[in-house]
Amino acid sequence: MHPDALLVRDLSVSFDGFKAVSGVDVSFAPGELHFLIGPNGAGKTTLVDALTGLVKGTGSASYGGKELLGLRSHKIVRAGVGRTFQTATVFDQLTVLQNLDIAAGLHRPAWRLAFARHGVPAAVDEALEKIGLSDLRHKPAGVLAHGQKQWLEIGMLLVQDARVMFLDETVAGMSADERAETGELLRRIGRERTIVVIEHDMDFVRNHADVVTVMHAGKVLAEGSVAEIQANEAVQEVYLGRTAKGNVHA
Numbered sequence: 001m002h003p004d005a006l007l008v009r010d011l012s013v014s015f016d017g018f019k020a021v022s023g024v025d026v027s028f029a030p031g032e033l034h035f036l037i038g039p040n041g042a043g044k045t046t047l048v049d050a051l052t053g054l055v056k057g058t059g060s061a062s063y064g065g066k067e068l069l070g071l072r073s074h075k076i077v078r079a080g081v082g083r084t085f086q087t088a089t090v091f092d093q094l095t096v097l098q099n100l101d102i103a104a105g106l107h108r109p110a111w112r113l114a115f116a117r118h119g120v121p122a123a124v125d126e127a128l129e130k131i132g133l134s135d136l137r138h139k140p141a142g143v144l145a146h147g148q149k150q151w152l153e154i155g156m157l158l159v160q161d162a163r164v165m166f167l168d169e170t171v172a173g174m175s176a177d178e179r180a181e182t183g184e185l186l187r188r189i190g191r192e193r194t195i196v197v198i199e200h201d202m203d204f205v206r207n208h209a210d211v212v213t214v215m216h217a218g219k220v221l222a223e224g225s226v227a228e229i230q231a232n233e234a235v236q237e238v239y240l241g242r243t244a245k246g247n248v249h250a
Ligand SMILES: Nc1ncnc2c1ncn2[C@@H]1O[C@H](COP(=O)(O)OP(=O)(O)OP(=O)(O)O)[C@@H](O)[C@H]1O
Pocket: 015, 020, 038, 039, 040, 041, 042, 043, 044, 045, 046, 047
């Protein structure tokens, strides 16, 4: 087991008695692209919600010697665990740079935010470079293409120094070129970070996953490489009944 892994043990989340996540054991380690797949309603987002403090979970989730369950979401961000959402949450009226600066400010004491700073923090510059938006830094985020907005969100996690990033359907709605660029971006930033991607696009999973965890009905159904998951009969059964196209057999 990687010493810097996020270890999830026996995690459950209930909504009025309905178990959306049920006894999940999973580990997310740095240096590999880990994909979370499963049919609609499998519990993927709820799992991530619990790990990022948006819903209450039972069990445990330890990272860097800290128990994440029970922490408020801003404390989880400070512990180095961040996420994106299915719909981009950038401020459209603010520039790319301002969006990154605000995200960077989450780690800055409030009194320092009150003072005008000179220059752009190195972390912001680096993030702009990594996400390929350096030339668009002064454009309002609202004019960015869909893919670029998602990259900006990833940049916001970079400047927060998120060591663990949960990305929710990042490539949904992206063009083929944007998908390929996103794959490369994740590969680059994932070398020393833990990247977990919730994804329905099986081509993207096949092209980029090192590890795949398949969820179904709130539980982990299978875990392994893409080849192992494709060969898994339980996985085939779950997907065969659901999607005729774009599934793990395609
Ligand atoms: N706040 C909530 N209150 C009640 N039920 C919820 C709530 N959030 C999620 N659920 C239910 O929990 C189950 C898991 O939902 P979740 O969104 O985690 O699945 P998912 O695997 O992320 O699905 P998708 O791929 O469609 O996003 C679903 O049955 C959903 O209806």
